[in-house]
Structure formats: C-alpha cells, structure tokens
Amino acid sequence: MNSSTFLHTSRNIILATFLLSQATYAEQIKEIKFDGLVHISPEIAREIIGLHPGEQIDASKISDSIKTLYKQQYFDDIWVDDNNGILIYHVKEKPVIAKVELKGYGSQDKNEEILAASGLHKGDIYDDTKIKKIKQKITKKLESEGYFDSTVDIKQEQINQGSLKTDIIVKKGENVHIKKIRFIGAKKFHYDDFKPYIANKEAQTLGWIFGRDDGKLKADQLAFDAMRIKEFYLKHGYLDVKVSKPFLKTNFDDYTATLTYHIDEGSQYKVGDIGLEVDPAIIDPHTLQENLKLKKGKVFNVEKLRKDVAMLKKELSKKGYAFAKIIPDVQQNRQTHIASVRYVIQPGKKVYVSNIIISGNSRTLDRVIRRELYLSEGEPYSQIDLQDSIKALRRTGFFNDVKIIPTPVDRDHVNLLVKVDEASTGSIMGGLSYGSYDGFGVNLGLSDRNFLGTGIETGINLDTSEKTVRGSLNFFNPRVFDSEYSLGGNIYRRKFDYYDYNEDSVGGSLKVGKKIGRHYHASLTYLYEDTELSDVSDSLKNTIYYQPGRVVKSSLIPAISFDNTDDYYLPRSGMNLTGSVEYAGVGGDAKFLRTSVGAKFYFGLQESLDYDLIIRLKAKASQITDRGNLPLNEKLYLGGMGTVRGFKYGTLSPRNDVDALVGAKKLAAFSLELSFPLVESVQMRLLTFLDYGMTGDSKYNEIHRYSTGIGIEWAKSPLGVPLQISYAKALDAKPNDRTSRIEFSLGRRF
Numbered sequence: 001m002n003s004s005t006f007l008h009t010s011r012n013i014i015l016a017t018f019l020l021s022q023a024t025y026a027e028q029i030k031e032i033k034f035d036g037l038v039h040i041s042p043e044i045a046r047e048i049i050g051l052h053p054g055e056q057i058d059a060s061k062i063s064d065s066i067k068t069l070y071k072q073q074y075f076d077d078i079w080v081d082d083n084n085g086i087l088i089y090h091v092k093e094k095p096v097i098a099k100v101e102l103k104g105y106g107s108q109d110k111n112e113e114i115l116a117a118s119g120l121h122k123g124d125i126y127d128d129t130k131i132k133k134i135k136q137k138i139t140k141k142l143e144s145e146g147y148f149d150s151t152v153d154i155k156q157e158q159i160n161q162g163s164l165k166t167d168i169i170v171k172k173g174e175n176v177h178i179k180k181i182r183f184i185g186a187k188k189f190h191y192d193d194f195k196p197y198i199a200n201k202e203a204q205t206l207g208w209i210f211g212r213d214d215g216k217l218k219a220d221q222l223a224f225d226a227m228r229i230k231e232f233y234l235k236h237g238y239l240d241v242k243v244s245k246p247f248l249k250t251n252f253d254d255y256t257a258t259l260t261y262h263i264d265e266g267s268q269y270k271v272g273d274i275g276l277e278v279d280p281a282i283i284d285p286h287t288l289q290e291n292l293k294l295k296k297g298k299v300f301n302v303e304k305l306r307k308d309v310a311m312l313k314k315e316l317s318k319k320g321y322a323f324a325k326i327i328p329d330v331q332q333n334r335q336t337h338i339a340s341v342r343y344v345i346q347p348g349k350k351v352y353v354s355n356i357i358i359s360g361n362s363r364t365l366d367r368v369i370r371r372e373l374y375l376s377e378g379e380p381y382s383q384i385d386l387q388d389s390i391k392a393l394r395r396t397g398f399f400n401d402v403k404i405i406p407t408p409v410d411r412d413h414v415n416l417l418v419k420v421d422e423a424s425t426g427s428i429m430g431g432l433s434y435g436s437y438d439g440f441g442v443n444l445g446l447s448d449r450n451f452l453g454t455g456i457e458t459g460i461n462l463d464t465s466e467k468t469v470r471g472s473l474n475f476f477n478p479r480v481f482d483s484e485y486s487l488g489g490n491i492y493r494r495k496f497d498y499y500d501y502n503e504d505s506v507g508g509s510l511k512v513g514k515k516i517g518r519h520y521h522a523s524l525t526y527l528y529e530d531t532e533l534s535d536v537s538d539s540l541k542n543t544i545y546y547q548p549g550r551v552v553k554s555s556l557i558p559a560i561s562f563d564n565t566d567d568y569y570l571p572r573s574g575m576n577l578t579g580s581v582e583y584a585g586v587g588g589d590a591k592f593l594r595t596s597v598g599a600k601f602y603f604g605l606q607e608s609l610d611y612d613l614i615i616r617l618k619a620k621a622s623q624i625t626d627r628g629n630l631p632l633n634e635k636l637y638l639g640g641m642g643t644v645r646g647f648k649y650g651t652l653s654p655r656n657d658v659d660a661l662v663g664a665k666k667l668a669a670f671s672l673e674l675s676f677p678l679v680e681s682v683q684m685r686l687l688t689f690l691d692y693g694m695t696g697d698s699k700y701n702e703i704h705r706y707s708t709g710i711g712i713e714w715a716k717s718p719l720g721v722p723l724q725i726s727y728a729k730a731l732d733a734k735p736n737d738r739t740s741r742i743e744f745s746l747g748r749r750f
Contacts, residue, residue, distance in 0.1 A: 027056070027057045027085055028053075028054060028055065028056055028057065028085060029051060029052070029053050029054065029055050029056075029057055029085060029087055030053060030084070030085035030086050031053055031085070031086045031087070032046060032049075032051060032052075032053065032086075032087050032089070033086060033087070033088045033089070034088075034089045034091065035088055035089065035090045035091070036090055036091040036092055036093065037091060037093070038093050040074060045069070045089070048065075048068055048069060048072060049065035049068060049069060049089070050065060050068070051065055051087070057082065057085070057087075062080055062087070066078050066079075066080065069089075069091070073094070073125060073127060074093055074094060074125060075091050075092060075093055075094060076092045076093070076094050077091070077092040078090070078091050078092075094125050094126055094127065095125075095126045095158070095163060095164045096124070096125060096126065096163055096164070097120070097121075097122060097124050097125075097126055097163075097164055097165075097166050098122065098159050098163040098164060098165060099122060099159070099165045099166070100115065100120055100121070100122055100124075100165075100166045100167075100168070101115075101165075101166075101167050101168070102114055102115040102118075102138075102167075102168045102170065103167060103168070103169050103170065104169055104170035104171060104172065105138075105170045105172075114138065114141065115168070118134045118137055118138060118168075120134050120166075120168075126156075126164055126166070131154055131166075134168070135152040135154070135168075138152050138168070138170065139152055142170070142172060142173065143219055144218075144219045144220035145218065145219070145220065146175050146176050146216050146217035146218055146219055147172045147173045147174070147175060148173045148174055148176055148250075148252070148255065149173035149174055149252075150170065150171060150172050150173035151170075151171045151173075152168060152169070152170055152171075153168075153169045153171075154166065154167070154168060154169075155167040155169055174255045175216050175217070175255065176216070176217040176250055176255050176256070176257050177203045177214070177215040177216060177217065177255065177256050177257070178200055178201065178202055178203060178215045178216075178217055178256075178257050178258075178259050179202070179203060179215070179256045179257065179258060180202060180258045180259070181200070181201070181202050181258075181259045181260075181261075182258065182259070182260045182261070183229075183261050183263055184260060184261070184262050184263065185262055185263040185264055185265065186261075186263045186265065187265060188236075188238075188265055188268075189232070189233075189236075193232070194228075194229055194232060197228045197229075197231070197232055198221075198225040198228050198229065199218045199221035199224065199225055199228075200217060200218050200221060200222060200225055200259060201213040201215060202215055203215020203216075217248075217257060219248075222246040222248065222259075223245070223246070225246065226243050226244070226245060226246055226261065227243075229243050229261060229263070230242075230243040231302070231303075233263075233265065234301075234302035234303075235301050235302055235303050236268065236299060236301070237268040237269045237270065237299040237300040237301065238265055238266050238267070238268055238269070239266070239269050239300060239302075239330075239332055239339060240264075240266030240267065240332075240334075241263070241264065241265055241266050242263070242264040242266070243261055243262075243263050244261055244262035244263070246259055246260070246261055247259070247260045247261075247262075248260075267334075267337045268299065268300075268337065269299075269300040269332065269337050269338065269339040270297060270298065270299055270300060270337065270338055270339070271294050271295060271296050271297060271298050271299075271300050271338075271339060271340075271341070272296065272331075272333070272338040272339060272340035272341075273296065273340045273341075274289070274292060274294060274295075274296060274340070274341050274342075274343075275340075275341070275342040275343070276288055276289060276342075276343050276345065277342060277343065277344045277345060278343075278345035278347070279347070282316075282319065282321070282347050283315060283316065283319055283345075283347075288311075288312060288315060291311055291315075292308050292311070293305075293307050293308050293311075294308055294341060300339045305328055305330075305341065308328070308343065309326045309328060309343070312324075312326045312343060312345060313326055313383075314383065314384060316345070316347055317382050317383040317384055318382055318384055319347075319350075319380075320350040320351065320352075320380030320381065320382065321347040321348055321349075321350060321351070322351040322380075322381040322382065322383060322406070322414070323348050323351060324345065324346065324347045324348055325345075325346040325348065326343060326344070326345055326346075327343070327344040327345075327346070328341055328342075328343055328344075329341065329342040329343075329344055349411055349412055350380055350412070351380065351381040351412060351413065351414055352378060352379065352380055352381060352412060352413050352414075353375050353376065353377055353378065353379055353380075353381050353413070353414060353415075353416055354377065354409045354413040354414060354415050355377060355415045355416070356370070356373065356375070356376070356377060356415070356416045356418060357415060357416070357417050357418065358370070358418045358420070359417065359418070359419050359420070360419050360420040360421055360422065361420050361422060361453075362422065363422055363450070363453045364398055364399075364420070364422060364450060364453045364455075365453045365454060365455075367482055368398075368450075368453065368454060368455040368479075368482075369393065369418060369420065371479055371482045372389065372392040372393050372396065373389045373392075373393075373418070374386075374388050374389045374392070374518065375389060375416060381406065381414055386404050386406070386416075388518055389404060390402050390403070390404055390566075391564065391565070391566045391567075391574070392518070393418075393420065394566055394567045394568060395563065395565060395566075395567065395568050396450075396455065396568060397423065397425065397449055397450075397568030397569060398420075398422065398423060398425055398449070398450045398455070399420045399421055399422055399423055400421040400422070400423045400716075401420070401421040402418075402419070402420050402421075403417075403418075403419045403420075404416055404417070404418050404419075405417040405419065423716065424716070425448055425449040425450040426447065426448035426449075426450075426451075444461070444462045444463075445459065445460065445461040445462065446459065446460050446461075447459030447460070447461065447721075455477070455478060455479060456475065456476070456477045456478075457474075457475065457476040457477075457478075457488075458474070458475045459472070459473070459474050459475075460472070460473050460474075467496065467497045467498075468494070468495065468496050468497070469493070469494070469495040470492070470493070470494050470495075471492065471493045471494075472490055472491070472492035472493075473490060473491050473492070474488070474489070474490035474491075474492075475488060475489060475490070476488030476489075476511075478515075479515075484514050484515040484516075485512070485513065485514050485515075486511075486512070486513040486514070486515070486521070486523070487511070487512055487513075488510075488511045488513075489508065489509055489510040489511060490508060490509055491507070491508040492505075492506070492507055492508065493505070493506050494506075494507075497535075498633075498650070500536065500537040500660055500661060501533055501534070501535055501536040501537065501548075501632060501633075502533070502534045502535045503531060503532075503533060503632075503633050504531065504532045504534070505529055505530065505531040505532075505633075506529070506530050507527065507528055507529030507530065507531075507553075508527075508528055509525050509526060509527040509528070510525070510526050511523055511524070511525040511526075512524055518564075519562050519563055519564045520560065520561070520562055521560070521561050521563070522558075522559070522560045522561075523558070523559050523560075524556065524557070524558050524559075525556070525557040525558075525559070526554075526555075526556055526557075526586075527553065527554070527555045527556075527557060527582075528552075528553070528554050528588075529552070529553040530550065530551075530552050530553075531550070531551045531552075531553070531631065531633060532549070532550050532551075533548050533549060533550075533551065533631070533632055533633065534548055535548075536548045536632070537660060550589075551588075551589050551590055551629075551631045552587075552588040552589045552590070553584050553588050553589070553590040553631070553634075554584070554585070554586045554587040554588035554590075555582050555583055555584035555585070555586060555588075555590070556582075556583050556586055557580055557581065557582045557583070558580065558581055559578065559579065559580035559581075560578075560579055560580075561576070561577060561578045561579070562575070562576070562577040562578075563575075563576045563577075565602060566602075569715040569716060569722060569750070570614075570675075570683070570685075570715040570750055571602040571614075571750070572602055572603075572604025572606070572614055573602055573603070573604055574602055575599065575600060575601045575602065576598075576599070576600040577597075577598070577599050577600075578596075578597065578598040578599075579596070579597045579598075580595075580596050580597075581593065581594070581595050581596075582594040582595075582596075584627075584634075585627060585628075589629055589631075590629050590630070590631050590634065591626075591627040591628040591629045591630075592624055592625060592626055592627050592628075592629070592630045592634060593624070593625040593627055594622060594623070594624045594625075594634070595622065595623050595624075595625075596620070596621070596622045596623075597620065597621055597622075598618075598619070598620040598621075599617075599618070599619045599620070600616065600617070600618045600619075601616065601617040601618075602614065602615075602616055603615040603616075603617075612676075612677045612680075613674065613675070613676060614674070614675040615672075615673070615674060615675075616671070616672070616673040616674075616675065616750070617670075617671070617672060617673075618669075618670065618671040618673070619668070619669070619670045619671075620668070620669055621666075621667065621668040621669075621700075622636055622666070622667045622668075623665065623666050623667075624636060624665045624666075625665070626665070632663075635653070635662075635663025635664060635665065636653070636663060636664045636665065636666070636667040636695060637649075637650035637651070637652065637653045637661070637663060637664070637667075637695075638650075638651075638652035638653060638664070638667055638669065638693045638694075638695040638703070638705070639651045639652040639693075639705075639738075640740075640743065641724075641726075641743045641744075641745050642669070643667075643669040643691070643693045644669060644691045644692065644693035644705050644706075644707050645689070645691050645707050645709055645726055645728035645743050646691070646707030646708075646709060646728035646729055646730035646731075646733075646739060646740065646741070647705060647707065647730055647733070647737060647738065647739055647740065648738040648739065648740045649740075651737065651738040652693065652695060652703055652705055652737070653695060653703070654695075654696060654697050654702060654703065655736075659736065662697075664695040664696055664697055664702075664703075665696075665697050665698075666695060666696050666697070666698075666699065666700045667693070667694075667695040667700075668693065668694050668695070668700050669691070669692070669693040669694075670691070670692045670693070671689055671690070671691050671692075672689065672690045673687060673688070673689045674687070674688045674689070675687050675713065675750070676688075678712070682714070682716075683714065683715050683716055684712065684713075684714050685712070685713050685714075685715075686710065686711075686712065686713075687710060687711040687712065687713050687724070687726065688708075688709070688710050688711075689708065689709055689710075689711070689726070689728075690706070690707075690708045691706065691707045691708070691728075692704070692705070692706050693705055705730065705731075705732055705733070705737070706730075706731040706732050707728050707729060707730045707731055708728070708729055708731060709726050709727050709728035709729055710726065710727055711724060711725055711726030711727060711743075712724070712725050712726075713725075713750055715750060722745075722750060723745070724743075724744075724745040724750070725742070725743070725744055725745075726742075726743045726745075727741055727742060727743075728740070728741060728742075728743055729741070
C-alpha cells in the first residue's frame with residue numbers, strides 16, 4: 001500500500017469510527033451490503049469480514065473488518081456507511097491484468113520464458129509493489145546476462161472496467177566485453193588451458209564470427225567459472241588448489257572489463273594405494289578393482305574418482321542394492337604428494353519392487369507398456385533396469401516422454417510410478433512432395449504405429465509423381481501375444497520410370513522375428529516380387545542384365561539388428577546396427593546374393609555443453625553377387641537422400657561405352673550430421689551434414705563423391721511422421737553427373 005492510499009484509508013477508518021460512535025447504543029446489524037464488488041462475490045466478502053446480521057454494531061469490529069478486507073490485496077479503497085442498521089461496504093477494487101506481454105527481451109519464446117519466471121500472469125491482481133519487484137528481477141536478470149544500464153518500463157492500457165492490459169517494455173543496455181582475464185598465481189596452466197571449460201572468455205578480434213569469442217560478460221556464470229577452474233586443477237592432481245572469487249573491474253566509459261582470479265596451485269598428487277571395503281559375500285571386490293579408473297602411480301584425477309563411485313553404485317544396483325552408499329576416503333600425504341583412496345561401500349538392504357503404477361496412457365494399453373519394462377513386482381529394484389526400461393518405452397515411438405519414479409514404501413520396498421506422455425502415432429496424410437528426379441507428387445496415407453493402443457503398426461499409402469506410382473498395405477506386430485516374437489508383412493504395387501527403363505512391380509512379404517535379450521532382434525523375411533521391365537533404352541539392350549520382360553524374384557532375407565538408442569524419433573544416445581543377407585533363388589527367375597550392413601551412432605552433448613547439439617555418424621554398405629540372373633532393377637545406385645545428397649537419386653554408378661548407367665555390385669555411404677535446436681517449442685531443428693559415398697562393380701571406390709548442405713528436420717511434424725528438407729551442394733561433381741539441390745524425406749527416422 002503506497003503512502004497516499006494509506007492516508008486515504010486511515011481517513012476512512014477514522015471517519016467510519018466517528019460516525020458509528022454516534023449511533024444509537026446497542027443498535028443491531030440488520031443487513032450487510034456491498035457496493036463496487038466485481039471480482040469476488042458478496043458471499044465471499046461476508047465470510048472475509050466475519051460480521052453477521054443480528055450482532056450489535058461495534059465500531060472496533062467494523063474497523064477490523066476493513067483491515068481484514070485490505071489484507072486480501074484486492075482493494076484500493078474501502079469505506080463503510082451505516083443506514084439505520086444497514087451496513088454498506090463501499091469498495092474500489094484493484095484492476096485485474098487481462099493481458100500481459102513482455103517486449104524487447106528477445107525472441108517470442110524467450111520473452112514468454114522470462115515472463116513465466118517473473119511471476120506475473122494473466123488474471124493476477126495489479127499490484128504496484130509486485131510490479132516494482134518484477135522490474136527489479138528482470139533488470140537483475142539482464143545484468144546477469146551482461147547487459148548494464150537497461151531500462152524496464154510498464155505501460156498500462158484499460159480494456160474495460162477493472163481490467164488492464166499490461167506491457168513490460170525492456171530496453172537492453174550495453175554489453176560488457178571482457179578485455180582481459182588474469183590468473184594471478186597460476187604457473188602450471190594458463191588462459192588457453194582454462195578456456196574450453198569457462199563460460200566467460202576474452203574478446204577476440206572479429207568475435208562476432210562463428211567460432212570466435214565475442215567476450216560478452218556472462219555475470220551469472222562468474223561464480224561457476226571459479227568452480228570450473230578449480231575442477232580443472234583437481235582433474236590434474238592439484239588437490240590443495242585454492243581459487244578466489246572472481247574480481248571484475250569494469251570501465252563504464254567503453255563497457256570493457258578486466259576479470260581477475262587469484263590462484264594458489266599447491267602441489268600435484270599421484271595415486272597411492274587403492275582399497276575397497278566391502279563384504280565379499282555381496283560382491284567380488286577383485287572384479288570391482290579391475291574396473292576402477294584410478295590407477296596407482298598415475299596423476300590423481302577427481303573426475304575418475306567420481307566415475308569410480310558411479311561405477312560402484314551401478315554394480316551394486318545390479319545386485320539389487322538400489323540405495324548403496326559409496327564413501328571415497330582420500331588420504332593425502334603432503335610430504336610425498338601421494339593420495340591413497342579407500343572406497344567404503346555401504347550396500348544397505350536389497351530393495352524390491354512392490355507395485356508398478358502406470359499413468360498418462362489414455363490410449364495405450366497397460367500391457368503394451370508393461371511388456372517393455374525390465375522391472376516387475378516382487379523382483380529386486382535395479383537402476384540399470386529402470387534406465388533400460390525408459391529407453392525401451394521411448395524406442396517404441398508411442399510416447400513424447402517417459403518417466404519412471406521410484407517411491408519408497410518401506411526400507412525394503414519401492415513402488416514404481418510409470419508416467420507417460422502419449423504421442424500422436426496415427427496420421428491421415430495428404431500433401432505435395434518434391435524429389436530431385438520424381439518432380440512434384442501427391443502423397444496420401446493412413447497409418448498408425450500404435451493401432452487401438454495395441455502396439456501394432458498398420459498403414460496404407462499411395463504416392464504418385466511425374467515418374468512414380470507407389471501403393472502399399474502393411475502391418476507389423478512387434479510382440480505377438482505380448483511374447484518375444486514379431487510378425488509383419490506387406491503387399492505393394494510400384495511403377496517407376498527410371499532414366500533408361502521402366503519398372504512395374506507387384507509383390508509382398510511376410511516377416512517373422514524374435515527379440516533376443518534387451519537390444520537384439522533377429523528376423524526372417526520371405527519376399528515375392530513380380531516385375532515387368534519395359535522401354536529399355538537402346539544403350540542398354542546389349543547388356544545381359546538389361547533384357548526387357550517379366551522377372552520373378554523369390555527370396556529369403558535373414559537379418560539381425562542391435563538397437564540401444566534412447567528414443568524412436570530423435571535419439572541422443574546409443575547406436576543402431578543392422579545386417580542382412582538376401583538370398584534370391586528360392587524359386588523364381590532372379591538368382592543373386594545381396595549382403596547389407598548399416599550403422600548409426602548418436603551423441604547428444606546437452607550435459608557437456610549445456611546445449612542440445614546432436615552428432616550423428618551413419619554408414620551403410622551393400623554388395624551383390626550374381627548367381628546366374630541379376631535383374632536390371634536389383635543393382636546398386638548411389639545418389640540422393642540416404643546416400644549422397646546433392647546428386648540426383650540413383651545417378652552415380654558405373655557406365656557402359658555409350659555413357660548409360662549400368663549399376664554397381666558394391667556400394668558404401670557415410671554421413672556426418674550435426675543437429676541444432678531451431679524452434680524448440682515444436683521440436684523443429686536445423687541440420688548440417690557432410691555426405692560421402694563410393695560405388696563400383698569390382699571395387700568399392702571406382703566412383704566416389706562428396707556433398708554438404710543444411711536442412712530442416714521435424715521429428716514430430718503436423719503430418720504425424722518425421723519430415724526432413726535439405727539443401728545440398730555437390731563438392732566434386734564431374735561433368736556428366738546429375739546434381740540436385742533440394743531433397744525431401746517423409747517418414748524416415750533421423
């Protein structure tokens with residue numbers, strides 16, 4: 001309450017008290033009325049004041065009731081009239097914030113994030129004191145980000161009676177740039193050693209260029225930088241190091257600063273004896289000793305010590321001791337500079353799972369979730385099993401997020417709360433597409449990866465373009481009767497106008513498989529395909545592989561895969577490995593052997609960089625052996641999405657004497673991809689890549705090409721399937737190569 005409001009309120013209280021003191025002795029309250037209420041009801045107001053009809057009129061009680069109303073912080077002014085026993089409370093309510101916006105801080109997402117953190121929301125009562133605190137909070141936040149002399153203004157606009165539109169307008173001040181960082185007392189290490197680990201860095205010439213340091217002060221990171229410098233020393237064996245608080249000297253004439261740390265390095269320690277104190281009946285100490293990162297005689301490294309503690313907890317967790325305590329007892333000899341370590345292991349009691357409670361699954365059946373869990377009621381609790389269960393559920397693609405929260409029941413039991421956020425797994429798709437060879441096309445499809453919540457994948461699709469017509473009907477049950485066995489199949493029709501021939505195929509497949517352990521899956525597929533080749537160009541008609549007519553392929557395809565990635569749509573850790581052999585010649589005309597392998601590795605750097613950068617390494621290779629009849633459409637072609645972007649699909653292959661594509665028997669492709677967050681609210685990301693591929697008939701590297709580019713990827717696009725659009729540039733195109741710039745992919749996992 002400001003001073004003018006306080007004086008006004010005091011005057012009203014005194015006036016009300018004076019008037020009421022003149023009332024007839026022992027006059028009773030006949031009725032209580034309110035004038036001016038907008039946002040709270042008279043019933044609520046009567047409950048707040050605590051007065052009721054039939055009570056005697058008491059000036060002190062009425063004064064107290066006015067104070068009680070003020071405490072609700074709804075009102076600017078309150079006064080009371082007595083009209084022959086009818087008390088009338090006149091109130092003037094504070095306005096309500098009907099709309100609030102933050103402008104000038106940054107992007108819309110950033111503005112909304114800062115506004116949410118400020119504590120001011122739509123529907124709040126407008127309060128000057130609260131607004132003042134919010135201004136101070138935003139100003140402090142700006143200073144923590146290195147902006148000084150910023151201003152925060154509040155602009156109000158009345159929408160209607162009792163409602164305000166409130167704009168918080170930020171004008172950022174000047175950035176302070178760090179001109180020099182001094183480490184007084186540092187002898188063994190210097191700025192370049194600390195630079196990769198600290199947030200505040202010295203400004204470099206042309207610091208605005210990507211990869212250079214602009215030197216902008218990050219005030220909120222100064223204290224953490226001191227800890228990071230100390231951590232750096234501890235990793236290099238300087239266990240007695242002391243690092244002072246940062247001292248920042250700022251010149252506000254040009255907004256530059258000098259940053260100083262005082263460091264007492266001490267001496268470097270090496271590792272002495274390492275011991276384990278644990279009951280051998282619980283776990284073998286010799287096995288644990290072999291897995292320790294710290295080694296006797298090596299430079300002491302605190303990071304390795306922490307990894308040893310984590311490893312010991314992990315191994316105890318595997319034995320059912322979920323809440324084991326590992327106490328590293330480090331004994332430093334300051335004369336010899338040797339540090340010995342004794343790991344004291346307190347396993348506690350074995351913990352068992354009592355109940356598993358599943359929530360958030362309005363569509364997916366409980367049994368579909370339970371079959372992916374490696375923990376069940378009555379079994380020992382294991383942190384490893386818990387993490388593997390989370391990854392297994394995320395790999396299904398049925399959920400946006402999965403959390404498993406252990407809740408202690410008693411000393412020996414925990415309940416597991418499995419909380420899932422279901423993703424949209426079904427899609428009705430209709431749209432346009434563009435391919436470097438196909439041109440524009442129309443896509444129609446109806447699919448669901450989690451049909452009726454059973455975990456069964458179904459789909460029907462039709463794609464048409466200037467060069468292709470594709471139609472397919474498919475299903476796949478990954479866990480038949482919730483077992484380890486899978487069953488799937490499809491039927492399809494495909495017409496494709498290639499560069500030198502036309503292909504018209506009808507086919508189908510049946511696939512049976514089995515899950516082996518947690519990450520392996522083996523399968524056997526029978527494939528039948530009836531293909532008609534026509535309009536073979538004159539340049540190919542004299543080649544044995546390229547005869548027009550009907551070809552029937554009947555083949556068996558055994559395959560095995562390994563997948564320990566942490567998500568179906570957008571993995572940030574783990575790898576996916578595949579291998580298969582197609583044996584064509586189980587009846588039919590085609591007779592060949594195709595061997596294919598693939599590998600994808602994912603590295604998320606959120607923890608190490610505090611930034612959601614994902615690195616992907618991808619590789620695949622295929623080789624075909626002719627066993628008597630290798631049809632035209634089965635040979636290998638490089639180029640396009642999935643091999644080397646920037647070259648038109650299937651246009652990189654050996655050529656004959658008249659420069660026609662004749663296909664290859666060997667192919668390999670490699671990709672390095674970096675994925676950055678672009679619009680985090682909708683999980684849209686920016687992609688950069690470098691592709692390399694090679695192919696040939698007798699050797700892999702008869703033809704090899706590079707390309708690079710950028711793109712947009714959307715793991716959960718509005719179409720219900722992953723979407724990727726890339727712009728590629730061929731780096732070493734030859735004169736007769738067919739290049740392309742725009743590549744489009746729909747439904748391909750990243």
